[in-house]
Amino acid sequence: MTCSRPTFSRAGVRHGFLVAQPMAASVLLYGAVFGVLAGEAGLSSLQALLMSALVYSGSAQLAALEIGVSAALLPPLLFAVLLLNARYLLYGAALRPWLGATSPGQAYATLFFTGDGSWALSMKEYADGNRDAGFVFGSGVAMYLPWAIGTFVGHLLASWVPDPRALGLDFMLVAFATAIGVGAWRGREDWLPAVAACAAALLCHRLLPSGWHIVGAGLAGAAVGAWRHRDA
Amino acid sequence: MPDADFLLTVTALAAASFFCRVGGFMMMRFLRITPRIESALKAVPLAVMIGIVMPAAATGRVPELAALVAAGVTMKMRNNELLAALAGLVVIAAGRWMGL
Numbered sequence: 001m002t003c004s005r006p007t008f009s010r011a012g013v014r015h016g017f018l019v020a021q022p023m024a025a026s027v028l029l030y031g032a033v034f035g036v037l038a039g040e041a042g043l044s045s046l047q048a049l050l051m052s053a054l055v056y057s058g059s060a061q062l063a064a065l066e067i068g069v070s071a072a073l074l075p076p077l078l079f080a081v082l083l084l085n086a087r088y089l090l091y092g093a094a095l096r097p098w099l100g101a102t103s104p105g106q107a108y109a110t111l112f113f114t115g116d117g118s119w120a121l122s123m124k125e126y127a128d129g130n131r132d133a134g135f136v137f138g139s140g141v142a143m144y145l146p147w148a149i150g151t152f153v154g155h156l157l158a159s160w161v162p163d164p165r166a167l168g169l170d171f172m173l174v175a176f177a178t179a180i181g182v183g184a185w186r187g188r189e190d191w192l193p194a195v196a197a198c199a200a201a202l203l204c205h206r207l208l209p210s211g212w213h214i215v216g217a218g219l220a221g222a223a224v225g226a227w228r229h230r231d232a
Numbered sequence: 233m234p235d236a237d238f239l240l241t242v243t244a245l246a247a248a249s250f251f252c253r254v255g256g257f258m259m260m261r262f263l264r265i266t267p268r269i270e271s272a273l274k275a276v277p278l279a280v281m282i283g284i285v286m287p288a289a290a291t292g293r294v295p296e297l298a299a300l301v302a303a304g305v306t307m308k309m310r311n312n313e314l315l316a317a318l319a320g321l322v323v324i325a326a327g328r329w330m331g332l
Contacts, residue, residue, distance in 0.1 A: 029314060047234045047242075054246035059277055064245060066284045071237045074244060081245050084280055085252035087273050092256030093265050099257060111253045168324035171296065174288040175303040175320030181281035182307040182316070190278060197279035201286035214283040221279020226272035 007101045012134025016122070019135075020142035023117045027143050031150020034061055036158040037173050038151065041065040045155040052151035056115070056144060059180070060084040065173060067211035076211030083218040091119045095136065098126055102133045113140030115147070192228055196220040295327025 031052060038048035038061075051069070055061055063080040067073055092111055099107040110133060114122075118139035125135050164170060185194075197217040204216030234242075256265070289300055303320030307313065 033314060033317070044234065047238055050234060050239075051242050051245075054242055055249045056246075057249050059280065060245070060249060063280055063284065069238065069241055071241045074241060077241065077245060078248050080280070081248040082252060083276055085249050086276065088252040089256030089259065090265060090270060090273060092253060092258075093260045094256075096257055096260040107257065108254055111257055112250060114253060166325060166328065168295075168299065168321040168328065171288070171299055171324050172317060172321060174285050174296075175299060175317040175324075176313060177281040177284035178300055178303040178320065179307040179313040179316035181278055181285065182304050183311065183313060184278040184281065190275070193275040193279055194282060197282040198286055201283040202290060205287045205290070213287060214280055217283025217286070218276050218280040221275040221282070222272040225275025225279075226268050229268045229271035 007131060008103075008106050008133045008137070010134065012130075012132030013138035013141075014134075015132075016118075016125075016135035016138025016140075017142045018138075019125075020118055020121055020139035023121070024142045024146045027115075027117065028146035028150040030058055031147040032154030032157070033150075033172075033176060034058060034147075035151040035154025035156070036169065037062070037065055037176070039155045039158045040164060040169050040172060041069070043069065043155075045152055045159070048155045049148060049152045053148045055081070056112075056147060057081070057085055058147075062173060062177060062180075063214050066177075067214055073211045076209075076215050079215040080211075080218065083215065083222070087116075088114070094123060095119070098122075098131070098136065099133055101131075106133065106137070110137040110140060113137060113144050115140060115143040118143045189228065193221040193224040196224040294332045295324045298327055299324035 034052060035048050038051065043051070051061055060081045063084055064077055067076050067080060069077070091114060095111070095114070099110055114136065118136065121139050122136045158164070158169070161167060161169065197220050200220035201213045201217040205213035208216070285300065288296060292300070299320040302323040303316045306319035307316035310316065
């Protein structure tokens with residue numbers, strides 16, 4: 001009989017997995033979009049699947065496609081992934097009171113599967129009084145599976161398109177990034193960081209080796225964001 | 233089969249990604265995330281998306297620029313990323329078909 005901790009139960013995992021299902025449907029769609037984009041960027045279906053299964057971060061993977069997935073570009077790639085996934089530092093910190101009560105193995109496995117959606121769900125669940133960390137794990141897995149499966153399916157579907165350029169598929173990454181950017185817009189406080197990001201992107205694109213314009217834009221936005229912050 | 237170059241790259245990116253996932257959890261023992269750091273982190277996604285779009289916007293011709301506007305406006309109106317991206321594709325496909 002293994003020691004079953006009351007803070008991480010099978011029932012909790014199942015509950016989290018089920019509660020996250022409505023969100024999982026949209027993750028499947030996003031995964032498919034990434035699959036299309038990865039194919040457009042020249043990745044094979046297996047490569048696209050590996051990337052989604054291992055990196056498991058939509059925004060970081062989009063940035064990686066724009067930079068180019070090759071070892072020669074590792075410095076800007078790593079910078080971009082660290083920058084984009086830095087928000088997970090916040091997520092992990094916020095999950096500390098909850099996951100801290102579980103075994104390290106359970107905590108790290110749970111963190112591996114944590115995504116934006118499942119984290120938000122979990123924080124709400126914790127606020128509602130649930131202390132079963134299985135919920136965080138289950139809801140995370142519910143996001144992870146459709147992301148990986150969607151990627152593979154999207155890549156297969158896109159590979160049947162005869163002339164991707166005529167359909168504008170080569171522009172899909174940029175169009176999708178535009179949509180995400182507009183969706184991320186919170187209001188007036190975003191103007192300065194956005195202008196700084198524009199300037200940095202153009203400057204870095206002109207002056208620096210390939211890929212660094214992504215990092216430059218992200219750093220410029222973060223720097224202005226920090227500078228603009230007023231302690232409330 | 234993916235080649236060694238790809239596997240090395242993706243493994244490194246996966247390690248960086250996992251480091252961020254567990255980093256905040258581990259850091260909480262000896263560090264506090266200040267509102268200023270939080271404010272900086274929150275500005276990152278928008279800034280990076282701008283980074284992806286800017287080179288295309290700067291070198292784009294009529295179809296590309298019209299597609300950017302279409303994607304942005306559709307997102308503003310419908311708040312659906314996929315729909316917005318598709319609107320961009322429709323515009324660019326139409327523009328190219330007309331030979332703009």
